[in-house]
Amino acid sequence: MAPSRLAFQEVNATGAANVATAAAHAKVRRFVHVSSLSARLPAISGYAASKRAGEDAVMQAAGNLSLAIVRPPAVYGPGDKATLPLFKALTGTVAFIPGTASQRFSLVYVEDLARALADSVTGTWQGIRTMSDGTEGGYGWPDLLQTAAKVEGGAPKIAYLPKPLLSAAAAAIAGIARISGKTTILNPGKIGELYHADWVCEAELKLAASIQFEDGFRRTLAWYRNEGWLPPSRHTARATGHRETLA
Numbered sequence: 001m002a003p004s005r006l007a008f009q010e011v012n013a014t015g016a017a018n019v020a021t022a023a024a025h026a027k028v029r030r031f032v033h034v035s036s037l038s039a040r041l042p043a044i045s046g047y048a049a050s051k052r053a054g055e056d057a058v059m060q061a062a063g064n065l066s067l068a069i070v071r072p073p074a075v076y077g078p079g080d081k082a083t084l085p086l087f088k089a090l091t092g093t094v095a096f097i098p099g100t101a102s103q104r105f106s107l108v109y110v111e112d113l114a115r116a117l118a119d120s121v122t123g124t125w126q127g128i129r130t131m132s133d134g135t136e137g138g139y140g141w142p143d144l145l146q147t148a149a150k151v152e153g154g155a156p157k158i159a160y161l162p163k164p165l166l167s168a169a170a171a172a173i174a175g176i177a178r179i180s181g182k183t184t185i186l187n188p189g190k191i192g193e194l195y196h197a198d199w200v201c202e203a204e205l206k207l208a209a210s211i212q213f214e215d216g217f218r219r220t221l222a223w224y225r226n227e228g229w230l231p232p233s234r235h236t237a238r239a240t241g242h243r244e245t246l247a
Contacts, residue, residue: 005046008049008050009053011050012047012053012054013053014057016033016054016057017054017060020065020067023062024061024065029066030066030068031062031065031066031067032068032069032070032120033054033068033069034070034072035069035128036071037073037199039051040071044192045189055128067127068120068126068127068129069127069129070120070129070130070131070205071128071129071130072131072132073106073130073138073200073201074107074199076110076216077111077216077219077220078219079223080110083220087220087224087230089156090144090147090148091148091156091234093234094159095145095156096159096161097141097158097160098161098195099161099194100160101141102140103140103198104197105140105200106132106138106139106199107213108131108132109216112131112210112211113131115207119207130201130202130203131204132201132202133210133211133212135213139213141158142158143213147214147217148217150214151217152233153233163191167188173186173187
């Protein structure tokens with residue numbers, strides 16, 4: 001989240017280049033740069049453009065370093081605030097989805113990404129590789145709803161938000177943010193990312209046993225609830241209350 005395209009560039013491009021330059025001067029043997037799957041479509045948003053620019057800048061600054069660039073898709077897991085709204089939606093009564101029913105996307109659980117990055121540090125491969133949980137064809141929103149229904153004992157109704165509606169809201173919010181000097185995650189560029197039809201990628205970085213979404217969903221949901229970030233399951237609470245009434 002950044003207040004402008006320039007701010008994205010300063011961190012994701014200039015900042016990354018500065019770190020790579022420092023590593024080259026220190027004669028670091030191996031440099032692993034974490035990019036984003038969005039870098040494959042730099043025109044879609046300021047964030048995506050900055051991640052592609054970051055890759056290019058690191059390649060130039062790295063010199064003779066052994067350079068590995070990792071492009072993960074959407075990352076989720078315990079402690080993550082960015083995907084908390086998704087888990088709220090999947091465990092609520094109605095899931096308002098900023099996307100379409102036909103979209104496909106890859107996911108990766110945070111521990112798997114961490115393992116892949118650790119392996120990359122000690123590895124020898126160079127260039128750019130994608131990382132995901134390896135699910136063939138990725139996921140669609142109905143897949144996530146099906147998982148929620150299985151884990152929770154019931155799933156919310158789904159309502160896809162029309163892109164023009166959310167685009168208008170994003171433009172208004174971005175305007176207010178500029179005036180107030182605050183940052184917002186919802187902006188016109190983010191809308192482009194959210195409604196893009198295909199965010200599927202191969203798991204070019206292979207792991208012995210990747211955590212699939214059902215298992216990752218359970219783990220993340222348990223963490224959120226244990227920390228009080230999400231309320232207990234409404235289905236579990238309803239069933240418990242019913243048993244107490246019968247008793």
